Amino acid sequence: MARKWDYEILFVQSIAILAMVLGHTGPELSIAGFTPFPYYSWHMPIFVFISGVLLSEKGTYIGFVKRKFLRLLLPALGVRLALTGLALIGSRFGLYERGLSLSLDGLLANPFVMCNAYPLSNAMWFIFQLFVLEMIYGALIRIPGKRTEALVLAGTLALSLASLYVVRNMIGTEPQGIALLGCRTAFLLFFMAAGHYYRRWHVRWRVNPWMVLVSVVIVQVGYLLLSGHDITFSVHPMEVFKPAFFFMPILTTLSAAAVLLSLAKILSPLLQGKRLLELVGGGTKDVVYFHELCLLFINCVYMVLCHRTGSVLFEGFYYDMIRAPWYVFALGGSNWARLPYIVLSIALPVGCRWFISRQSKRWARIALWCVLWLITAAFIILMGKYASEAVGLM
DSSP states (O other): OOOOOOHHHHHHHHHHHHHHHHHHHSOOOOBTTBOSSOGGGTHHHHHHHHHHHHOOOOSOHHHHHHHHIIIIIHHHHHHHHHHHHHHHHHHHTTSSOTTOOOOHIIIIIGGGTTOOSSTTOGGGHHHHHHHHHHHHHHHHTTSOSTTHHHHHHHHHHHHHHHHHHIIIIIIOSOOOHHHHHHHHHHHHHHHHHHHHHHHHHHHHSOOOHHHHHHHHHHHHHHHHHHHOOOOOOBTTTTBOSSSSSTTHHHHHHHHHHHHHHHHHHHHHHHHTTOHHHHHHHTTHHHHHHHHHHHHHHHHHHHHHHHHHHOOGGGTTOOGGGGGSTTOOOOGGGOGGGGHHHHHHHHHHHHHHHHHHHTOSSHHHHHHHHHHHHHHHHHHHHHHHHIIIIISOOO
């Protein structure tokens, strides 16, 4: 049975995953130096919003937990273990600093906080955070009562505002450890509730998408021009104390959601049936999993080319850059040179998933993933030896 796609949501997911990759690879997109919707201020909360749109309240909570455990948490832990294995190989052969060791804390606890215990899987914090959010919200929406949904929406908004206020005015810096997990969960829970509420609300109240799009853009651009305020923030470390107003992270995410959903409505006739949207929008989890690995691939190739050619295109490149999780080198000083990182970070995970999913036999799909892992491990060993022997990276 063919899967039924919501192409408007796929469009929003595709833009969001592109924004995430841009956040790790390139400069802020701007018009004449002006950035009305900085992607760091909305790209991860938008994913939580979409998850709320797609979340089902059908069935018992026990069944819901079981599905999320099997379909979200276990696969994420498996990928985390595989990427950690690659990182340990890289450490053993000199691609990363030597001495990296396996630990239960690094594998099971750290992912829910910063996800920085091992290279190659830093971005996976979001998958584990999403699991926590869905566990909480899945229970909230099953509370009986006609007004449960409205009460949950109001309650999570109050919780989100409280988390921003605490970080901004009481902590005053990026929270750490359990405090980070708590503040980030409280902040993001509202967007899951907002997405879930939107799923029903947009059917009942049909607003002209052009009117919403133009109104939101005018208001946000006008505000930024008149106030001169910066609205950027990063949800990963809860770096939310930078905006002028403590509640700005909520507003800028909602305004971005309004713009993207309005665009999706306007473009809806053109989006229907587009295979590219199915691949990219449906493969966002794979991009989150593997795009850091894609960045490493390119940086390793650049390391070899820089060492072998000594070309002026590599002026400013130093070999230790291959170890930086989000480092992107603008070849020749041109921002267009960031394009290979962006394209590969999306195309390679999505393409591999598409190719492997075409195999009808389960054993064949598993075998192909194992082959890809072995090829990647061999590449990391080769590049690690080159880094330590040829360029002297210790």
